[in-house]
Amino acid sequence: MNMAFAFDCGLAVVVTGVAGWIVLTRATFGAVAGFVGFGLLLTLAWVRLAAIDVALTEAAIGSLAGALMLSATARLRPREPTTAVGPGPMSRVVAALLSAVIAAALAAAVLSLPDPAPTLTPAAAEHAAATGLGNPVTNVLMAFRAMDTLLEKVVLLLALVGVWSLAPDRFWGGRPSLLRRVEPGGTLDFLARLLPPVGIVAGIYVLWEGANHPGGAFQGGTILASMWLLVLMAGIAEAPAVGSRRLRLTLIAGPSVFFAVGLGGLFLGDAFLAYPEAVAKPVILVIEFAMTLTVTVTLALFLAGPPTREPFP
């Protein structure tokens, strides 16, 4: 117990220290590197909070966000001003005071949380049998609060449309290009041929196991997306043209299957997104597979960015 407590304290101190580094360090690249480390440390914190599903998501998302920031840094770097003009010392003091007050209020709230903590765990456990899934978090995501997950997928899609719409007019419908070309036979080329078979199996495994153990559509989709990105970055395959019909059908597969099942619940069952109890598990699996497809493609295209090449005639 004491050992575990010491570990938690140490981890919390390191996480806070890295957070301070990200904010206070001068060089942008250093801050981004700190951000990648911050994501990995947070993963540990989530494990210590007994939230393995969240830890997996944090690991997956943290790495993707890190890659996104690193590539943005690389594109901005040549022109980054070395001494950017910040706000004056007075404003800094006011900002520091404001931030300290908010952090202190939040800390006080954390320390004075009500003691029999309010919880929905018994309710979630009680109804777990209705879906036939063993992982309570997947249960919540896919059944009890399925509406959130459906809308989240729509948000992903809207954000992707937002990213694409930043392309100059003449590139609309064309292909995005990833940052750099690599020499054939190099490390990236080698890894991009070696890792995807393993990664694809791992991604599908995480998706499949999500029914009963930590994992699920989102975590599995992120692994698959990173494999695809590896192949794209090594130049082994081309990023798809954003005007491609096949790509667009893949993108809407997840939300539309989800939505269709929801409407089916409205007509055949009791309510929107109510699954018939006898086939709840197969229905959820079908939704999860469709969602994984969409998540994989959406996440990879977020990193690829808006189209930068004219569509082929």
Next chain:
Amino acid sequence: MSAAVFGLCGAAAVGLGLYGLITHPQLLRKILAFNLLGAGVFLVFGVVAHRGAAAGFGGDPVPQALVITGMVVAFAATALAVALLLRLFQATGSATWRADAASQASDGPAGT
């Protein structure tokens, strides 16, 4: 008990993120700071989830699922913000919040 430690850590991350968001002139640093702020909020919520442990589960699955959804949405927003930033850089050659532009506007009447 040890969960509260991470709650304090989350509170600190929120404070640091907010400070960075306000004071950094570079927009990429603002995006980073905003992510830090969000991560702090998620961590505080994770502590709430951990306190709700019951019925053999390590934590309340409902807030955990909400945090997962929140992380995904936060990533989507970050990707959009970065894309906007890169486009801004492409269009204007600058990726910095220009304090001089704002002060010029406010100094204008004083100068004339």
